[in-house]
Amino acid sequence: MTSPNGLICFTNCLLPHEDGSLVEQDLWIDERRGTILDAQRTFYLRKERPARIVDLKGNILSPGFIDSQINGAYGFDFSVYEDDDSYRQGMKTVAERIVETGVTSLLPTLITQDKALYPKLLSLLRPFSTPTSATLLGWHAEGPFLNNLKRGAHAPPFLLTAPEGTATFEDVYGEPNLVDNEDWLMSGDGHTAGVRMITAAPEIDGVMNAIAELTKRGIVFSIGHSVCSSETATAAVRHGAAMITHLFNAMPQLHHRDPAIIGLLGASPHLSSPLSPLPPHPPRKSTFVSEPGISRPVHHIPTAILTEAGHSEAFDDTATPPLSPFYFGNSLTSPTSNTQSLSDAVAQLTVADKKGSRSELHLEKGQVADMAFVRPYYGLIVDGIHSHPNSVRLAYSAHPDGCIIITDGNSAMKILDPHLRDGVHEWRDGQRFIKDGYKLYLEGTTTLAGSVVTLDTSIRNFSRFTGCSLGEAIKCATYNPAKCLGIEHKKGTLRPGADADLTVLDRRGIVLSTWVRGKEAWVKGA
Template identity: 65%
Template sequence: MTSSNGLVCFTNCLLPQEDGSLIEKDLWIDDRRGVVLDSQRTFFLRKERPARVIDLGGNIVSPGLMDIQINGAYGFDFSVYDGDEEAYRQGLKTVAEKIVETGVTSLVPTIITQQQSLYPTILNLLRPLSGPNSANLLGWHAEGPFIQLAKRGAHLPEFLLPAPEGFQSFEKVYGTENLAVTEDWLMANDGDSDTVGVRIITAAPEVEGVRVAVKEAVKRGIVISIGHSICSTDIAAAAVVNGARLITHLFNAMPQLHHRDPSIIGLLGASPHLASNLSPKSPASPTSASFTIPRTPSSNALANRIKGALGEGPKATSEAFDELTTPPQTPVLAGVDSDLQLKKGEKAEMPFERPFYELIVDGIHSHPNSVRLAYSAFPEGCILITDAMKILDPHLRDGIHEWRDGKRFVKEGDKLYLEGTDTLAGSVVTLDKCVRNFSRFTGCSLGEAIKCATLNPARCLGIENKKGTLRPGADADLVVLDRKGYVQSTWVKAMSNMRMDSSTTCNICMYVLFCDYGVQGRMH
């Protein structure tokens, strides 16, 4: 898209605010620099009005959606590398170009647990990348291999690892150069100091060495996410105190809520004073990558389920409903002697910050009521993700599809299973659909749902001044939604990937993506 003076104005539109509201207001962008502008400041400094004005017919202009956990799409699996770097880069390019049809303008490619020798190469290939008419690849998300066997989901057990040397074990697996401090890592990419670089590691805090590694990883600018874990509330809280700031796909691949030990899920309701004083040394908590069958009246049933999960008995059940948990554990409190609040509304000191948490809102991985409970407990921490697999494609039909290592997927609508089991294997839901589902499931406004796929993930990653927002100076990554949340057009740094809509008027030449998803053309 071009404008004679570089100024473009979207008018007759609704803009999402950072409090989740929607207000009727014009939006100015600079299509030469690809940034959002402060309209008043720009007008008074430049004494110019936008040369192009686009009437959006009352639709919503939102920051582009951000997906921070996605395993692949459009036939490409981020975890599969056969030694051909050019083919891998082409796969990344294909995903980035096509996914804009779902309103996604930024994503964090995610690789699941795999052969240790492949990590350094793949993570190096997943450095930040952007191109014309395509979404931004922000960096990488390594889900594993430092995760719990009992909650491995679709991860291969032979590749799971402990971290006996703490952060040094992380370096040996992921590659020292991929775990350099943030500034070095970004400058090594292309020398562009404005490059947004993201690295996320999902790990289980109870696995040997992981808790020791968390502090150093955080110093390197890495987001540590708690997931695929059976850790107790005590251990989960200790990980957050050490710097972990995210929970991987809440409810899935973790113990379910128990009133005596709510485990990882309990972090959403953590008291700022109690949680910060929880001892990380609960004697009943697992401390290594191994686990034992709980000695409870139902231990035989649990033993059978564990054997099933390991391929030694009945077929594995979905990780979403897996009950391979440690027995209820009473939290061990230490040093809780702070003053209590006496006046209503008086703010207490907040030594403990609850982590952000991801939700796959396809109606399958988590029941709508569970989604609403989580959001009610901690709305500011909610992040919508797809956890999508390589067969994510709005045009793909149901049926059996190839995956990797001889395994195949079974797709039934938004359901995705490993063939021969009822184990959920990621999803095929698109992020724009997650936004619509979330508004229906929770009863929140569309603006509040949009926030969970834009501002909240950006805040979690510490990039909210560049992505996920309409703040002046932010990247002009935008998605136009109708009032029911359906994507009408997508703009990456003011370049348009547009779906035709009768209410959208623009007489300039632009790249077009028509309403039926996938028919490309030019519009003048």
């Protein structure tokens, strides 16, 4: 059903605002242009009222959900290439079917590949959509600049350092794929740079030196698969890192003397005032361990690695020592050198204090000191498996405005499908999974291989785990990821002029229908 004049009014509904509140309010859209309208301006300029009224009967009308880290779904894995036609069909299948989960935008994620395969995949994973599908926003490169000690399911022979900084990133991904383009979301012309987010470990040789330049090009740098210390993590954020990949997973766990990456959510103003001027921060050389003798097809993770790891790439597959004053994440070195590193860090802070850059004491109750340091966004897999509900609540309580809910299909990848029955399912390289609810086990073992949970389920879990309102949980899957990617003017909000990508939910958070650019693309039970 279409509107004769192209105007549609959604009424009797709750709209999630950007602060997480739910407000009873109407929403006007123009289905011909596929955009959200300013109702008053439209009425007075066009002298028209919407010819079609949609009564939502008190349900929630949300911006369409955004999944900024998804490895695959519906039988397709973004990291497996066979030929162009099957890959394009797989992209189309995921984009058209995932709208049933309320997702209207996604960032396909590639795990570490053979360097030779990146140009082929990048030429395919550019912004893409069909009239009834979610929008593929480009791609998220998770690797190959990762720390071997926290590699997860990433293949060790493909992990790289970046000795030439930005030039190494250009060499691996292709310089045209790292070109700054402010109109990347709207062009869809096949000439738009495809890389929107890069997950890398800042302690890897040369990576820190590339962060500022990559950020200038509009690419979100995300810290992940890393063992870096608090000092290095903080330096990465000062250089421009704006995100943490799947918080708690594939990183050192919280230690009270050096909270490492997780500690960025706290970012005490005592330590976070910028050192002036910002010093160059070349990373210490990391320990890079290669495992030779592993053979496999170019586009597959090696069976040998899967057998060894046997679980999600976000889980740790290599035991590493707990973080301590004598373990600074970059490498296992002597206590003498690490003690010196700690001394250097303290000396820097002492100098900063003497210069008066530390936040001043104040007497106002409930007022948090101003901080020049901007805490990064962080992705959370909210399945109750990757992170305990208490950990989810702890992170959200520390930094609610930075929280981004992700599905991160991990080793499950193509198994993400809300209709998939429990039982045994084929995976890749002769491996099979046993699906038991949301949990996945490697066949013949009790090894947890990850989970398969959709974004709408994750939002409901998030509200339960944290105790936040449904509106606040929705914000973590709409406005927060959009703002992180710099697209909140087009996606993830209900602002006039934004794309009319909408998800209708009942008051329990169940998806009832999904609209894509002003058209109803999916209806529950239809």
